[in-house]
Amino acid sequence: MRRTARLGVLVAVVAGCAGGARAAAHALRVPGPCVGPRAQWACARAPAGARRAALARASPRPAAPDAAAAAAAAAAAAAAAAAAAAAAACGAAARRAMWGRAVLTAAAHARLRGPRLWARGLAALSLAAVPRLVRAMGGGGGVPEGANLDPSTLPLRIALWAVLFVSAAGFAAAETAITTLWPWKIKKIIAEEGPSSSFAPLTADISRVLTTLLIGVTICTVYSTALATLIATTLFGPSSLNLATASLTLITLIFAEILPKTLAVSKAEAVARLSMPVVNAFSGLLTPVSIVVRAITRALTSLLNVEDNEGGEGGAVSQPELKLMLMGAMKSGSIANYEVEMIEGVLDMETTQVKEVMKPRVDVVGIESSATVSELCKLIQHTKYSRIPVYKATIDNIIGVARAQSLLAYVQDASRSADGTDLHKLHVAEVMEETDFIPQTMATMNALKEMRKRRLHMLIVVDEYGGTAGIVTLEDILEELVGDIYDEADESGLQEEGKQIVPDGDGSWSIDGMADLEETCEAIGMSLAEDELREFGTLSGFLCHQAGEIPEAEDVVLVSKFRFTVLECDERKITRVRAKRVNIDEPVDGEGEDL
Numbered sequence: 241m242r243r244t245a246r247l248g249v250l251v252a253v254v255a256g257c258a259g260g261a262r263a264a265a266h267a268l269r270v271p272g273p274c275v276g277p278r279a280q281w282a283c284a285r286a287p288a289g290a291r292r293a294a295l296a297r298a299s300p301r302p303a304a305p306d307a308a309a310a311a312a313a314a315a316a317a318a319a320a321a322a323a324a325a326a327a328a329a330c331g332a333a334a335r336r337a338m339w340g341r342a343v344l345t346a347a348a349h350a351r352l353r354g355p356r357l358w359a360r361g362l363a364a365l366s367l368a369a370v371p372r373l374v375r376a377m378g379g380g381g382g383v384p385e386g387a388n389l390d391p392s393t394l395p396l397r398i399a400l401w402a403v404l405f406v407s408a409a410g411f412a413a414a415e416t417a418i419t420t421l422w423p424w425k426i427k428k429i430i431a432e433e434g435p436s437s438s439f440a441p442l443t444a445d446i447s448r449v450l451t452t453l454l455i456g457v458t459i460c461t462v463y464s465t466a467l468a469t470l471i472a473t474t475l476f477g478p479s480s481l482n483l484a485t486a487s488l489t490l491i492t493l494i495f496a497e498i499l500p501k502t503l504a505v506s507k508a509e510a511v512a513r514l515s516m517p518v519v520n521a522f523s524g525l526l527t528p529v530s531i532v533v534r535a536i537t538r539a540l541t542s543l544l545n546v547e548d549n550e551g552g553e554g555g556a557v558s559q560p561e562l563k564l565m566l567m568g569a570m571k572s573g574s575i576a577n578y579e580v581e582m583i584e585g586v587l588d589m590e591t592t593q594v595k596e597v598m599k600p601r602v603d604v605v606g607i608e609s610s611a612t613v614s615e616l617c618k619l620i621q622h623t624k625y626s627r628i629p630v631y632k633a634t635i636d637n638i639i640g641v642a643r644a645q646s647l648l649a650y651v652q653d654a655s656r657s658a659d660g661t662d663l664h665k666l667h668v669a670e671v672m673e674e675t676d677f678i679p680q681t682m683a684t685m686n687a688l689k690e691m692r693k694r695r696l697h698m699l700i701v702v703d704e705y706g707g708t709a710g711i712v713t714l715e716d717i718l719e720e721l722v723g724d725i726y727d728e729a730d731e732s733g734l735q736e737e738g739k740q741i742v743p744d745g746d747g748s749w750s751i752d753g754m755a756d757l758e759e760t761c762e763a764i765g766m767s768l769a770e771d772e773l774r775e776f777g778t779l780s781g782f783l784c785h786q787a788g789e790i791p792e793a794e795d796v797v798l799v800s801k802f803r804f805t806v807l808e809c810d811e812r813k814i815t816r817v818r819a820k821r822v823n824i825d826e827p828v829d830g831e832g833e834d835l
Contacts (some may be wrong), residue, residue, distance in 0.1 A: 408460035524564035
């Protein structure tokens with residue numbers, strides 16, 4: 241009998257412990273149903289010869305108790321447990337060998353110490369403890385406990401996985417479509433469809449909608465992944481876990497992320513319109529979860545000092561972002577280059593000051609108020625200007641504006657009064673009109689509003705001391721939007737357009753001294769600080785500042801790796817220069833100051 245029990249215990253160990261326990265239970269008349277599916281599955285993996293030997297040699301005769309044998313059984317069980325713990329760090333083959341040696345040692349003790357009660361006690365201990373030891377050792381090659389391997393449930397699991405997978409893709413597409421739509425587009429849809437529109441929750445509480453979408457994506461993705469792993473291990477066994485993980489990652493990335501989100505970006509309104517009714521329904525169902533998640537999120541954002549824009553106006557676009565969007569639209573061909581320049585000009589009117597677009601005082605053509613109308617007519621004919629500022633004593637004391645259109649009545653009738661006063665006796669002060677004054681720091685947008693309010697086409701620009709800084713006309717402001725405007729009254733006309741900066745062909749440029757400084761930098765590729773571009777409007781003013789004086793002809797000024805040679809000048813300004821990019825170490829020819 242000792243031999244029979246010993247063989248039963250040996251089968252229990254070699255067969256992966258849990259499976260062989262059934263053979264030991266049979267030898268000791270332990271009821272079969274007490275061995276579960278795990279033990280049955282493990283027993284099936286035991287060597288056939290060992291199972292047959294154990295079952296053939298098992299004796300049905302009962303055993304008598306023996307206290308000494310029980311003590312020996314306890315010692316043997318302790319030795320087996322120690323061997324199992326040591327085997328946990330070994331490979332599968334080493335674990336089986338070490339466990340077998342432990343049982344053989346226990347069998348040797350049984351031969352010396354006692355009767356069959358030892359075998360009965362050790363076998364019973366194996367039935368209770370060995371499965372746990374096997375799990376701790378990682379041996380046996382079994383499936384996770386609780387896994388249902390019933391093939392009849394596979395179709396249901398696959399169908400459930402498909403529903404979860406498609407739902408995850410739908411939530412991802414809805415999230416992308418909603419965040420892609422511009423807020424003004426959503427408001428337009430709601431205005432057309434009314435308060436009952438499915439898009440209404442997006443303006444009422446968009447954070448709730450987004451939270452619902454994120455919860456839906458997370459739940460569907462996690463559960464579909466877990467279910468797919470269970471299906472794979474059911475069909476192909478635990479060894480397919482790595483392959484299933486890699487395959488599922490690729491499938492999820494393509495069909496649940498990239499593909500639906502790409503479609504949502506290209507058809508944002510259609511996808512959002514299709515998904516919003518479903519999202520609104522889920523939003524109601526997930527309200528408790530959404531409340532908890534949003535409360536936790538608000539607590540974390542406040543802890544991290546992150547501004548919470550919940551409930552505020554979302555999707556606001558800053559001016560720099562709008563300009564970047566315009567550049568992208570221009571590169572894609574949606575709008576033309578000149579349209580982008582016009583829109584940028586409108587955006588810049590809020591920050592562009594009048595002094596940047598006005599005609600400076602030195603270029604202002606005015607007339608003394610005591611001059612006659614005849615002299616005014618000659619000045620208008622010579623300058624081709626339709627409006628002439630009228631000053632008293634000096635140009636710093638402008639008192640009005642004389643319009644050419646107002647003189648038509650005087651010219652048509654040589655005598656304005658009954659006593660025969662003609663154009664040679666009529667003074668300009670009698671025909672001039674009132675004007676308005678604005679500071680040179682006023683924004684051009686505000687200057688345009690002032691012109692519309694006062695119905696004026698010319699405003700006098702004054703400096704901080706009240707002196708005349710220049711004049712600004714409606715044409716000056718419009719040129720900031722559409723570029724230079726030339727009419728039949730301009731002497732230079734279209735022939736001079738674009739000739740302020742002329743390439744000479746040898747890597748140099750011939751530049752008008754009154755050319756715009758920013759346009760000059762763009763044309764020749766020179767970089768200047770933003771404050772310098774704002775401080776100086778013309779190239780002449782900038783070069784005079786750099787030189788510290790008004791340069792003379794042939795003087796040279798070095799600025800930012802560019803050499804500017806003065807070609808023409810007068811006692812007040814530079815009229816023309818030649819610019820050329822040079823090496824900073826290159827010697828400078830001619831007179832001038834190197835800066």
